[in-house]
Amino acid sequence: MNEEIKLTADLFEPLSEDEKNHEFIAAQSKTYFQDAWGRFKKNKMALIGLAFLSVMVILAILVPMFSPFEYDGMDLTALNEMPSLTHPMGTDKFGRDIFVRVMYGARISLSIGFSSAFICLVIGVVYGGIAGYVGGKTEMIMMRIVDILYSLPNLLIVILIMLIFGSNVISILIGICITAWIGMARLVRTQVLTLKEQEFALAAYVLGASRSRILFKHLVINCMGPIIVNVTMLVPSAIFTEAFLSFIGIGISAPAASWGTLANEARTLIESNPIQIIWPVLSICLTMLSLNFIGDGVSDAFDPKKK
Amino acid sequence: MQNAILKVDHVKTYFPVSTSIFAKKQYLKAVNDVSFEVGEHETFGLVGESGCGKSTLGRTIVRIYDPTEGKVFYKGQDIGRLKGDELKKFRKEVQMIFQDPYASLNARMTVGEIIREPMDIHHLYGSKQEREERVSQLLETVGLKPDHIRRYPHEFSGGQRQRISIARTLALDPKFIVCDEPISALDVSIQAQIINLLEKIQDEMNISYLFIAHDLGAVKHISQRIGAMYLGSLVEIGESEELYRNPLHPYTKALLSAIPIPDPQVMRKRAALDLDGEIPSPLNVPTGCAFRTRCPKAMPVCAEVKPELQTVGTSQVACHLYAK
Ligand SMILES: Nc1ncnc2c1ncn2[C@@H]1O[C@H](COP(=O)(O)OP(=O)(O)O)[C@@H](O)[C@H]1O
Ligand SMILES: [Mg+2]
Numbered sequence: 132m133n134e135e136i137k138l139t140a141d142l143f144e145p146l147s148e149d150e151k152n153h154e155f156i157a158a159q160s161k162t163y164f165q166d167a168w169g170r171f172k173k174n175k176m177a178l179i180g181l182a183f184l185s186v187m188v189i190l191a192i193l194v195p196m197f198s199p200f201e202y203d204g205m206d207l208t209a210l211n212e213m214p215s216l217t218h219p220m221g222t223d224k225f226g227r228d229i230f231v232r233v234m235y236g237a238r239i240s241l242s243i244g245f246s247s248a249f250i251c252l253v254i255g256v257v258y259g260g261i262a263g264y265v266g267g268k269t270e271m272i273m274m275r276i277v278d279i280l281y282s283l284p285n286l287l288i289v290i291l292i293m294l295i296f297g298s299n300v301i302s303i304l305i306g307i308c309i310t311a312w313i314g315m316a317r318l319v320r321t322q323v324l325t326l327k328e329q330e331f332a333l334a335a336y337v338l339g340a341s342r343s344r345i346l347f348k349h350l351v352i353n354c355m356g357p358i359i360v361n362v363t364m365l366v367p368s369a370i371f372t373e374a375f376l377s378f379i380g381i382g383i384s385a386p387a388a389s390w391g392t393l394a395n396e397a398r399t400l401i402e403s404n405p406i407q408i409i410w411p412v413l414s415i416c417l418t419m420l421s422l423n424f425i426g427d428g429v430s431d432a433f434d435p436k437k438k
Numbered sequence: 439m440q441n442a443i444l445k446v447d448h449v450k451t452y453f454p455v456s457t458s459i460f461a462k463k464q465y466l467k468a469v470n471d472v473s474f475e476v477g478e479h480e481t482f483g484l485v486g487e488s489g490c491g492k493s494t495l496g497r498t499i500v501r502i503y504d505p506t507e508g509k510v511f512y513k514g515q516d517i518g519r520l521k522g523d524e525l526k527k528f529r530k531e532v533q534m535i536f537q538d539p540y541a542s543l544n545a546r547m548t549v550g551e552i553i554r555e556p557m558d559i560h561h562l563y564g565s566k567q568e569r570e571e572r573v574s575q576l577l578e579t580v581g582l583k584p585d586h587i588r589r590y591p592h593e594f595s596g597g598q599r600q601r602i603s604i605a606r607t608l609a610l611d612p613k614f615i616v617c618d619e620p621i622s623a624l625d626v627s628i629q630a631q632i633i634n635l636l637e638k639i640q641d642e643m644n645i646s647y648l649f650i651a652h653d654l655g656a657v658k659h660i661s662q663r664i665g666a667m668y669l670g671s672l673v674e675i676g677e678s679e680e681l682y683r684n685p686l687h688p689y690t691k692a693l694l695s696a697i698p699i700p701d702p703q704v705m706r707k708r709a710a711l712d713l714d715g716e717i718p719s720p721l722n723v724p725t726g727c728a729f730r731t732r733c734p735k736a737m738p739v740c741a742e743v744k745p746e747l748q749t750v751g752t753s754q755v756a757c758h759l760y761a762k
Contacts, residue, residue: 162590163545163546163590329541330536330537330538330541330542331541331542331543331544331545333497333502333534333536334534334536334542334543334603334606335544335555336502337500337502337529337532337533337534338529338533338555338556338559338606338607338610339526339529339530339556339559339560340555340559341559344559348544349544352544352546353544353545353546355546
């Protein structure tokens with residue numbers, strides 16, 4: 132406090148036009164997401180992952196549509212064939228084209244992965260957001276419910292649900308989502324808890340904004356980074372859970388096929404035709420790897436410390 | 439006061455602090471029995487060291503916190519009882535400008551969205567088009583350019599962000615604004631610009647301010663009256679000039695001596711009144727006069743009796759030195 136400051140009336144003069152702008156920080160007008168995309172693009176592995184995943188999605192959509200073979204079309208004249216031009220991955224023990232079946236499996240595995248991530252996103256954000264924003268007793272009760280759900284044995288619940296509702300995509304989705312949203316809910320709650328004390332949230336409150344407006348337009352928007360990072364983790368873990376369930380024989384059942392089912396079917400032929408198990412396993416591995424690279428890229432891109 | 443727009447009546451705002459679940463519940467007395475009034479078109483300055491409860495008082499006035507005891511009256515109405523449309527009207531007329539220009543704007547919204555939001559909330563003006571026009575007008579009023587509308591807050595400096603904040607509150611045509619240290623995070627040269635802007639809009643729009651600052655220098659120029667706050671209580675209220683020229687309470691004198699002044703003669707005289715010691719914790723407010731632990735003129739009575747505000751000349755002061 133050694134500076135000498137005295138405020139007198141003659142200090143307070145309007146600025147001239149160019150003085151008004153001298154404080155302006157010249158920066159490119161970029162949104163948060165453009166910024167994050169810029170950082171993501173610099174990550175080679177993440178880009179490769181994204182490219183692989185995109186190709187996989189496109190093939191999963193197109194191949195079953197345009198291939199001359201059906202995923203359940205048997206051909207008893209061509210059993211257990213090795214890869215050839217007509218059957219790029221060969222045929223299985225019923226003479227079905229494995230390439231079509233793997234791509235058909237990609238449809239099931241990827242849609243389970245993405246839709247369960249989406250369901251967890253919606254439930255987790257709403258639940259965690261409300262708990263964090265409302266606070267008090269409501270929050271206490273809501274978070275204890277989450278703790279109880281979290282402490283239940285995950286696989287046991289999934290298997291129970293499959294037994295009750297049958298082995299289909301819907302019950303797999305329910306089984307996966309019933310506990311997977313918890314991480315998201317906890318994350319959003321913690322974020323909202325700190326954000327709601329910040330001045331921009333108080334400002335919105337003083338302006339008369341409703342609770343839901345403050346929660347979604349101000350608080351949730353500001354924790355989009357961690358939320359997206361969490362979503363990119365949810366996708367591979369859902370794909371993996373589904374593959375595991377189908378592999379042990381309680382997931383998607385034949386003739387429909389996910390990667391797990393395919394691996395399970397090929398398992399019986401592992402000695403005579405080992406090549407048949409390679410295709411679904413390779414698909415699972417490469418997809419998981421890509422998703423993990425993407426996840427790393429996304430979390431780096433949204434890390435505020437990496438500016 | 440005849441035409442008080444705001445009346446704060448024995449307000450106490452306590453925060454419960456949990457030490458452990460078995461311990462007796464403790465309270466942090468952030469605001470401890472404060473009363474004052476603000477007139478129409480008046481600026482009431484509130485000064486005090488940081489942590490003395492200024493922000494808490496300001497937030498209680500705009501109903502972010504509910505007072506533990508006491509009441510706040512806006513235009514004669516107890517704000518604690520407002521509901522529905524009346525509350526909505528209160529939210530439109532009573533606004534707050536925050537201290538940290540970096541935390542008080544939503545980083546994910548453009549300047550245009552930030553300024554338009556209050557109008558959206560209160561359904562002001564018929565169409566989105568009209569709101570957009572009003573946004574441009576407001577940008578001009580606060581000295582920003584129309585093409586700033588599509589930019590994000592992080593592209594602006596502290597002073598410009600504070601202008602955006604001001605434009606956001608002006609969108610509602612408020613009658614009373616709590617300015618919570620709006621200039622203390624800014625460069626000295628920019629502080630003057632913001633004060634100037636606040637005075638300009640006060641005259642144009644007939645607004646009353648509660649202007650909070652931690653040093654007297656900043657509030658003296660803009661305020662008609664000033665209250666000095668210490669550990670949750672007002673220790674002195676006076677006309678701005680009077681308080682500056684003739685401070686009564688030892689705490690006010692110390693605050694004044696913290697303002698550097700060019701005259702070395704006066705400087706030396708005031709230096710003797712520097713505040714020593716740490717400010718006590720609001721969890722554990724000293725008995726009697728809260729300031730006695732740091733007061734150069736403390737007397738035995740100060741430890742026993744809490745002094746009430748009493749009129750001395752044109753000011754009011756809570757100090758045993760002026761006991762009649
Ligand atoms: N939300 C809160 N919960 C608990 N304690 C708080 C809260 N807000 C402020 N305080 C405490 O109240 C006291 C006064 O704080 P504040 O009003 O921010 O002071 P000032 O604005 O004068 O610096 C401080 O001791 C602070 O730690
Ligand atoms: Mg403060």
